[in-house]
Amino acid sequence: MTRGRALTMVLPGDLLTATGGYEYDRRMLDGLRQLGWSSSVVSLDPGFPTPTPRALEDAAELISALPANSLVVIDGLALGAMPDVVHAHKDRLRMVGLVHHPLAAETGLAPELANRLFGSERRALQAMCSVVVTSQRTRAALADYDVAPDRISVIEPGTDQPVTESRDCDEQPSGTDAPVRMLCVATITARKGHELLIEALTELTDLNWTLTCVGSLERSPATVRALRARIAAAGLEDRVVLMGEIDEAGLKSQFRAADLFVLATCYEGYGMAIAQALVHGLPIISTRTGAIEELVGPDAGALIEPGDRTALRDALSRVLSDADLRRRFADGARVAGAKVPDWGMACEKMAEVLTCVSCARPDASGAM
Template structure:
């Protein structure tokens, strides 16, 4: 019987791309007969205190020699000193959604420290699994040989095509959906500032995502008021899968101004529903969203985002062409069970 110990910081039920990936892959492993022991680490990662680091050390010390141990990158990157005593006796694997130093909003000192720490930690694991080819290439800068990196994309559940806002009565114009936690990296300030210049067009926006960063949440509320968007924008917080499916179904366009994505699962979910996409070129987004399925502009460029958004608002033909591209991409998206099998194959070779 194959057994895996999985170390994951924070609430495993969090509805973010990284946590959803972790949950679906481990559930897939269990469906294949694996025994998965989940070890919940503190919420404070990637900036843990001494007690939180000691907890991880205790978990690793309690595991038998040869145990397979998967450590989520949110914790792994700051654990080089903790994992060093166990690197030779345990079969350690890293799961990197995106390098910690790429998080938006870090000062240069924090960015440098995270880079060096993650570089040291990655050198100690036997293999690293990443969620996109872009992230695989990014790890070259951390000194990780390509032979020790495997790309396993997130899966995407089959979904019905979005019916759009026109199915309802009293259609208030084009309905835009954005899904992402209220954190600096998601670029919601760029989206809202761009929309503030497009009040002469007929649109509404729903923003779904938990408020994980209080200053960002406060900034978003302020922008909505200052830009006169309160009658157009609805903040609904974090939602479950059923509610999210309903949001996708009544959307006409998916837009997210992320500064960086290690893959961008919500973009793939939009493609699965045949939605035209507006995003950025940040991180792995261009490898997730094909050029015929969406418009991508440089991250952080409010003017470019606004111009692309206006094109999509006024050009029905463009939206239809991108919808056709999304439908083509829809057929290429891998399923979760296949990705779990690929994950299992990597673990079995250690």
């Protein structure tokens, strides 16, 4: 067991927020505690990565209050938006940046804001003793941010293996006329591609399917309004359910009940929902972005280029109409899912990185 140490995690808003990034943070904190670490959480204003001046002032006060030489892990959602704050403490604190994906890669950003976030995050990363990313793709992306490769550690998210591979009896319909139940797990924002998915499905109403979308309806109200309007215009209200956030037990139930996992995302750093779908043996239809292509491979599903509506429609049509293909992809998904690390392995790797940072000696100038 790793020798226990203390760390502080800094992140915007509520640690219990139901997104993949926050789940990663929660699971790392829980796992590190099991390894003997003590931890605390500093919650910043939820407006990051576009904070108000007051939010930045509050962040500066909270970080200034941390004792000298504290080991501090800063979630990238906040880190990249406060370069001045972290640079003020780069010689006082042992800071580790946790980057799920670069802020400027978010879909739908105005060019001016994307450029500003790129410059801001690039400067903030220079103040870090070390940087943790959640995929090899994100590590490669940070080459544009002038982060030396030897300062970056890749720690992929873990997964929870299902208690049983078989689905609950009351969740499994009988008969060959049952619809193919598709599941999408993603916060409804422009980047996740829900509108593209509905556009593709609008052309496939002759096939027998349903779609359940699990994920926050609060993060991008404009995206949700546009999505609801598109669903209504296509007459798909009886086939598509926007479920919003649900608890862990409910999410596991949805994975068990599904026949097919779909995610038309424009960009992912890793793809935690994809990994969890694989360990549940679900065929995948998604996009070639982030770590998804490496996770899924050619035997577990069909991948298309991000934003390609025609390719998405064709992939959906092929998989929805071919039960044998779905079964082959399901077999491939179980094989791929067995290779995905669990959370215990991921937390052990994080403990190793943090131990190295906490044990590092300062140089002559006082920096780590």
